[in-house]
Amino acid sequence: MRIIVHGGAGGAPDEPEPRQAVLDEAAAAGVAESDPLSAVESAIRVLESDRRFNAGVGGAVQSDGVVRTDAGTMTSDRRAGAASGMEGVEHAVSVARAVLEETPHVLLAGDPAVEFAADVGVETDVDLFTDETRARWEAADAPDGSPREHLDWLADRFGGSTSDPTAEASDGHLSAKDAHRPDHDESEGTSAGSAHSPRDARLPGHDTVGAVATDGDTFASATSTGGRWFALAGRVGDVPQIGSGFYASPAGGASTTGAGEDIARVTLARRAVRHLERGCDAQTAADLAIEEFGELTGSSAGIILLDDEGFGSAFNSDGMQTSTATR
Numbered sequence: 514m515r516i517i518v519h520g521g522a523g524g525a526p527d528e529p530e531p532r533q534a535v536l537d538e539a540a541a542a543g544v545a546e547s548d549p550l551s552a553v554e555s556a557i558r559v560l561e562s563d564r565r566f567n568a569g570v571g572g573a574v575q576s577d578g579v580v581r582t583d584a585g586t587m588t589s590d591r592r593a594g595a596a597s598g599m600e601g602v603e604h605a606v607s608v609a610r611a612v613l614e615e616t617p618h619v620l621l622a623g624d625p626a627v628e629f630a631a632d633v634g635v636e637t638d639v640d641l642f643t644d645e646t647r648a649r650w651e652a653a654d655a656p657d658g659s660p661r662e663h664l665d666w667l668a669d670r671f672g673g674s675t676s677d678p679t680a681e682a683s684d685g686h687l688s689a690k691d692a693h694r695p696d697h698d699e700s701e702g703t704s705a706g707s708a709h710s711p712r713d714a715r716l717p718g719h720d721t722v723g724a725v726a727t728d729g730d731t732f733a734s735a736t737s738t739g740g741r742w743f744a745l746a747g748r749v750g751d752v753p754q755i756g757s758g759f760y761a762s763p764a765g766g767a768s769t770t771g772a773g774e775d776i777a778r779v780t781l782a783r784r785a786v787r788h789l790e791r792g793c794d795a796q797t798a799a800d801l802a803i804e805e806f807g808e809l810t811g812s813s814a815g816i817i818l819l820d821d822e823g824f825g826s827a828f829n830s831d832g833m834q835t836s837t838a839t840r
């Protein structure tokens with residue numbers, strides 16, 4: 514078994530060492546499994562339970578003060594399952610797996626997805642708030658009210674960019690739209706906080722988690738998130754959308770992270786796997802996909818990839834931590 518996991522692309526993390534230790538633990542949990550789907554689920558469950566990542570416990574809060582989780586998973590025989598907009602569900606990845614294995618559908622959403630989760634034995638009614646989440650939500654001083662009022666609040670607070678509510682211009686963070694760096698260093702690696710252009714975006718909350726695994730025969734990929742901080746209630750990003758947040762085919766698998774609307778617009782995971790299908794190795798495919806993503810959207814993202822020979826990862830934000838394991 515081989516597995517690669519990521520802990521989100523965004524600003525250089527405040528706590529890189531403990532985060533790396535959790536990513537290593539996740540990779541170790543995944544590589545111990547006997548099939549790729551179980552491997553990515555086990556790895557992601559470790560990350561969903563850690564408050565440092567924006568998935569499960571510690572997930573981002575939407576404009577109505579609710580943490581809603583999303584996840585998607587796919588195997589190389591093109592079976593797929595996803596679940597979105599779930600309140601009180603820590604292990605969204607397990608719901609996604611149950612959608613894949615136990616339904617004729619590819620995506621369940623909202624309260625019925627939570628009911629389905631409970632029915633298939635995934636814990637619900639979990640408190641996903643951490644002390645940090647609560648403090649950040651309280652400081653945001655969001656209004657009660659209609660979606661229109663939430664949109665106005667987002668526009669006021671985030672410099673008019675409701676399409677990118679995590680780009681906190683007032684904190685000196687750049688908008689994701691400012692992050693495009695056509696001259697970015699193609700040799701960027703997989704460590705946290707690599708030195709990049711000062712124009713890099715710092716996108717708090719980009720701590721979506723993902724994993725791709727192979728047993729040498731088949732592949733599976735999975736991604737899980739709390740979404741984007743202070744997004745309009747009900748917003749669903751790239752993560753549970755096939756081909757955007759996750760994808761797998763007989764050539765390999767991919768998991769993405771970053772500006773979800775832009776990732777969805779260019780179906781980043783599918784784009785990267787297409788490069789594998791055309792004969793690129795995993796690292797070349799990752800580099801190409803992120804380069805194209807930057808050119809097409811001017812935005813920030815990261816990706817991990819696995820093919821039958823190796824691992825690949827690339828990002829155009831300040832940092833993305835990954836871990837790999839082989840057994």
Ligand SMILES: NC(=O)C[C@H](N)C(=O)O
Nearest residue numbers: 719720721740750771773
């Ligand atoms: N943290 C992230 O990577 C955000 C995720 N892609 C989303 O838009 O929901």
